[in-house]
Amino acid sequence: MLQQTRVNTVIPYFNRWMERFPDLKSLAEADEQEVLRMWEGLGYYSRARSLHKAARLVMEKYQGIIPHDSRVLECLPGVGPYTAGAIASIGYNERTTALDGNIRRIYARLFDLALPLGTKQAEQALQQLAEENLPSGNVGDYHEALMDLGSLVCVPQRPDCGICPLQRDCLAYRNGTVDTRPVILKKEAIPHYVVTAAVMLRDPDLVLICQRPAKGLLAGLWEFPGGKQEKGESLEVCLEREIMEELGARIEINAEFGVYRHAYTHFRVTLHAFLCTALDEPLAKEAQQLRWVPIASLMDYPMGKIDRQISRKLMEKGGNELS
């Protein structure tokens, strides 16, 4: 859960998760849709599927005992170099590095590393620094201490060097390069898409939702069908085209339903949702499956943020008022 996610965001999810899945066995026996529902809102949903698979794998292959060896841990789905090192060092006090974003930043500043983060040379240098500076004992505490220092004091922007216990050892501080360490290569500006979605209603209170493909963005989650607006295309034409492409159906667009903005990692979207009626029976083409579900049951289906907002608005309004 903590991969690329702040502790304060994780805490409520972690507590709910541990209540529902108190051990590996309960997680291993759960079905994937429920796992995704428990994860909904945390993002990076492949983490949930990987964790689910890893639980099953540990139950089957390792008799329910999470391995101690970081090289073995790295073979588990969703477990890479950092997570393997964190489990081994924090969980089992094995003498292993656990190089996360915080610790990379701290070492880059302590040693005034000029190599851009993410390059092979920088990674090698950081890994070497991590190994050379690994204490002989209490490695888990060491890693947690550095991560806390990185998240509270040696933060990316405007670090609080005045209260840093490492100030006198910090080469970047001495050289006046704290603000430019670590060196981060500029990222491309992210595109902004306009997309449409159809809230297709059918008596008495059914609405059509589609399960997204098993790979890619929001994989396995449910959504209201639609897609990107093309150049020179009106929102209505866009929606009619998308529904024909995705579902092979003509629709009647009855009313605007809402406008939603959202920023993903690699793009932004403005989504226009419309209340619609199907003129043909929709078929699953790109979607894994389609389902006409009672509006009151929408919470049973894992969704991304925008589709969950649409769902909540639908549930508030109720089916009758809309059709």
Place this chain on the structure above:
DNA sequence: GATGCGTGGCC
């Protein structure tokens, strides 16, 4: 080796 993958907080 580069790219894709969510969401929320801060400025």
Place this chain on the structure above:
DNA sequence: TGGCCAAGCAT
């Protein structure tokens, strides 16, 4: 508003 960033990993 938009950019930046967060206890990275898989492909």
